[in-house]
Amino acid sequence: MIGKEIHVTLGRREILHGLDFAAQDGRITAIVGPNGSGKSTLLKAMTGEIAATGQMELNGRDIARMQPWELASVRAVQSQSTTVAFPFTVLEVVRLGHSAGPWASEPGIPEAALARLGLEGYAQRFYHELSGGEQQRTQLARVLAQVWHPVQDDTPSWVFLDEPVSSLDIGHQFVVMDLLADYAARGGGVITVMHDLNLTAIYADHVVLMKDGQVLARGTPAQVLTDATLSQAYDHPLRVNRPAPSGVPYLLPQACRGAG
Amino acid sequence: MSIAEGLAPGRVRPVDRVQTARRLTVVLALLLVVVSVISLSSGATGTALWPVIRALATGQELSALDRIVLVDIRLPRLILGVLVGAALAVSGALMQGLFRNPLADPGIVGVSAGAGLGAILAIVLGGLLPLALQEALGSYIISIAAFVGGWVSTVLLYRVATHGGRTSVATMLLAGIALAALVGAFSGVLVYMADDAQLRDLTFWGMGSLAGATWTKVLAAAPIILLALAVAPSLGRGLNGLALGEATAMHLGISVQRVKRLAILVVAAATGAAVAVSGGIGFIGIVVPHLLRLATGPDHRALLPNAALLGATLLVGADMISRSIVAPAELPIGIVTAVIGAPVFLAILLRRRTTLGL
Ligand SMILES: Nc1ncnc2c1ncn2[C@@H]1O[C@H](COP(=O)(O)OP(=O)(O)OP(=O)(O)O)[C@@H](O)[C@H]1O
Ligand SMILES: [Mg+2]
Numbered sequence: 103m104i105g106k107e108i109h110v111t112l113g114r115r116e117i118l119h120g121l122d123f124a125a126q127d128g129r130i131t132a133i134v135g136p137n138g139s140g141k142s143t144l145l146k147a148m149t150g151e152i153a154a155t156g157q158m159e160l161n162g163r164d165i166a167r168m169q170p171w172e173l174a175s176v177r178a179v180q181s182q183s184t185t186v187a188f189p190f191t192v193l194e195v196v197r198l199g200h201s202a203g204p205w206a207s208e209p210g211i212p213e214a215a216l217a218r219l220g221l222e223g224y225a226q227r228f229y230h231e232l233s234g235g236e237q238q239r240t241q242l243a244r245v246l247a248q249v250w251h252p253v254q255d256d257t258p259s260w261v262f263l264d265e266p267v268s269s270l271d272i273g274h275q276f277v278v279m280d281l282l283a284d285y286a287a288r289g290g291g292v293i294t295v296m297h298d299l300n301l302t303a304i305y306a307d308h309v310v311l312m313k314d315g316q317v318l319a320r321g322t323p324a325q326v327l328t329d330a331t332l333s334q335a336y337d338h339p340l341r342v343n344r345p346a347p348s349g350v351p352y353l354l355p356q357a358c359r360g361a362g
Numbered sequence: 363m364s365i366a367e368g369l370a371p372g373r374v375r376p377v378d379r380v381q382t383a384r385r386l387t388v389v390l391a392l393l394l395v396v397v398s399v400i401s402l403s404s405g406a407t408g409t410a411l412w413p414v415i416r417a418l419a420t421g422q423e424l425s426a427l428d429r430i431v432l433v434d435i436r437l438p439r440l441i442l443g444v445l446v447g448a449a450l451a452v453s454g455a456l457m458q459g460l461f462r463n464p465l466a467d468p469g470i471v472g473v474s475a476g477a478g479l480g481a482i483l484a485i486v487l488g489g490l491l492p493l494a495l496q497e498a499l500g501s502y503i504i505s506i507a508a509f510v511g512g513w514v515s516t517v518l519l520y521r522v523a524t525h526g527g528r529t530s531v532a533t534m535l536l537a538g539i540a541l542a543a544l545v546g547a548f549s550g551v552l553v554y555m556a557d558d559a560q561l562r563d564l565t566f567w568g569m570g571s572l573a574g575a576t577w578t579k580v581l582a583a584a585p586i587i588l589l590a591l592a593v594a595p596s597l598g599r600g601l602n603g604l605a606l607g608e609a610t611a612m613h614l615g616i617s618v619q620r621v622k623r624l625a626i627l628v629v630a631a632a633t634g635a636a637v638a639v640s641g642g643i644g645f646i647g648i649v650v651p652h653l654l655r656l657a658t659g660p661d662h663r664a665l666l667p668n669a670a671l672l673g674a675t676l677l678v679g680a681d682m683i684s685r686s687i688v689a690p691a692e693l694p695i696g697i698v699t700a701v702i703g704a705p706v707f708l709a710i711l712l713r714r715r716t717t718l719g720l
Binding site for chain 2: 146149150151169170171172173174175177178179181184185186187188189190191194195198199201202248
């Protein structure tokens with residue numbers, strides 16, 4: 103996935119100011135940054151949901167020239183919030199994803215996707231009767247069912263996710279992040295907006311830090327998640343710790359509170 | 363069964379509701395046939411169907427009265443009822459999918475009123491058209507005018523009530539009221555302008571009735587409604603996607619704009635043609651999809667064909683009630699459908715108010 107010189111204007115304001123973006127298949131690319139920095143907007147521009155100028159390619163093909171059904175066969179998208187208008191069951195919602203993707207004729211995928219997200223007993227429940235976190239996992243199962251196999255005829259499939267773990271308890275946060283890591287390890291592409299910098303540090307292969315519609319820093323978690331960069335990005339003094347053996351950075355709110 | 367399972371929250375539904383819905387299609391088709399036969403064999407003159415069929419089977423001549431009653435009165439009325447019922451129910455299901463809201467209905471949000479205005483314009487001012495055009499359009503002119511009126515009001519309504527793919531119920535209903543008021547005012551002016559013959563046409567038409575059914579009316583409505591009914595099922599997948607929102611529908615590979623435009627056209631065509639030949643018959647579009655969603659779920663691929671069948675059955679049934687309840691006089695069918703439909707509408711409104719904080 104490559105984006106060059108992406109400009110997005112919503113209403114009268116320019117939200118994204120000509121930023122470049124690149125994500126590789128087989129990796130988890132995390133987009134982080136403060137509220138309103140343009141993370142969701144960038145994701146929407148890359149999925150074709152909102153109009154953007156600039157060059158955007160997915161698997162070497164110009165996104166602007168791809169039909170909705172062509173896009174749907176190589177990438178699935180979870181938005182920051184999804185409402186369901188009618189009383190569909192969980193399984194029916196997941197089937198909507200499955201039937202839109204290239205594996206629609208392979209049976210059992212919706213059930214398997216539900217199982218991967220710990221929703222085995224939920225198939226017949228009504229979507230609108232679920233808790234927020236259960237709904238979020240259902241949407242993720244729908245996304246997964248659409249592009250179930252990470253690689254299709256030697257080309258990678260992609261998932262674009264906007265804060266996939268924002269409503270999840272810590273156990274399910276790990277379930278989902280492990281699932282994404284597995285999807286990437288098997289050759290798929292994962293692009294996800296994240297708020298939790300610790301999970302980002304553990305799971306992301308590549309981090310893009312945004313601020314005010316521009317990229318402030320990009321690189322490995324170790325390169326991006328530094329005291330200086332994060333403090334500048336979030337306008338708050340932040341302190342990053344690095345335990346010796348693993349080197350994976352982590353933030354403790356306790357260590358940041360009142361600093362400065 | 364373990365205790366945990368026994369206490370598991372949430373209602374259990376059959377695994378594949380679409381399968382159930384497909385079986386329901388067969389049942390509904392049979393039901394429509396049965397109701398149609400009963401409708402054909404009942405009426406004010408007392409002509410019964412079986413003696414006629416027996417007579418036909420044994421090669422006897424039909425009596426003149428029997429032929430007139432069956433072929434010229436009951437049959438066109440039955441066919442018109444089937445067409446109009448199917449058209450109204452499918453329009454309702456389509457509008458609800460389009461607006462992502464189970465309360466959207468051509469009758470309630472003013473689309474029928476818009477179509478009615480078109481029809482009135484055609485009745486009153488149709489004579490002003492060039493003669494050649496009048497002759498070319500023939501009996502279709504009212505249907506076409508109603509279609510245009512319905513289409514303009516649907517587009518208008520969608521623009522007003524929907525913002526960024528979301529529909530506000532309040533705005534939708536209020537916009538519908540405004541639209542209906544506007545249309546009512548225009549219609550009033552036109553009625554005032556109408557001459558005696560036109561006035562008779564208008565009164566007859568405005569009551570919402572199948573009583574004036576003729577073969578001419580059947581032929582004027584049938585092609586438009588059948589075309590709309592044939593196109594509607596192709597919108598099923600698109601409307602399913604739209605239920606998750608416009609953005610997600612697009613991510614699922616659906617050409618959202620195409621689906622929306624086509625749905626609006628089909629609604630306008632079906633509602634317009636139905637209104638042109640039968641006036642404003644309300645609530646079929648609310649009741650039928652609601653019952654079907656309760657029975658087999660909201661999947662539009664099954665909902666749309668089933669709505670056509672159940673809508674036809676319900677209207678033919680309501681027509682029988684309207685003919686028999688105050689026999690030998692006739693109750694306008696709009697009254698019967700309103701008595702059945704209005705409580706259902708209120709029930710949905712109440713349910714949504716409590717569950718969704720409407
Ligand atoms: N439809 C819109 N019209 C005008 N401005 C918008 C619109 N949507 C978003 N914006 C603005 O664009 C900016 C970026 O929004 P965006 O949703 O991309 O932020 P974000 O980084 O995803 O934030 P969050 O962390 O809160 O999800 C914000 O300042 C927001 O106010
Ligand atoms: Mg966001």
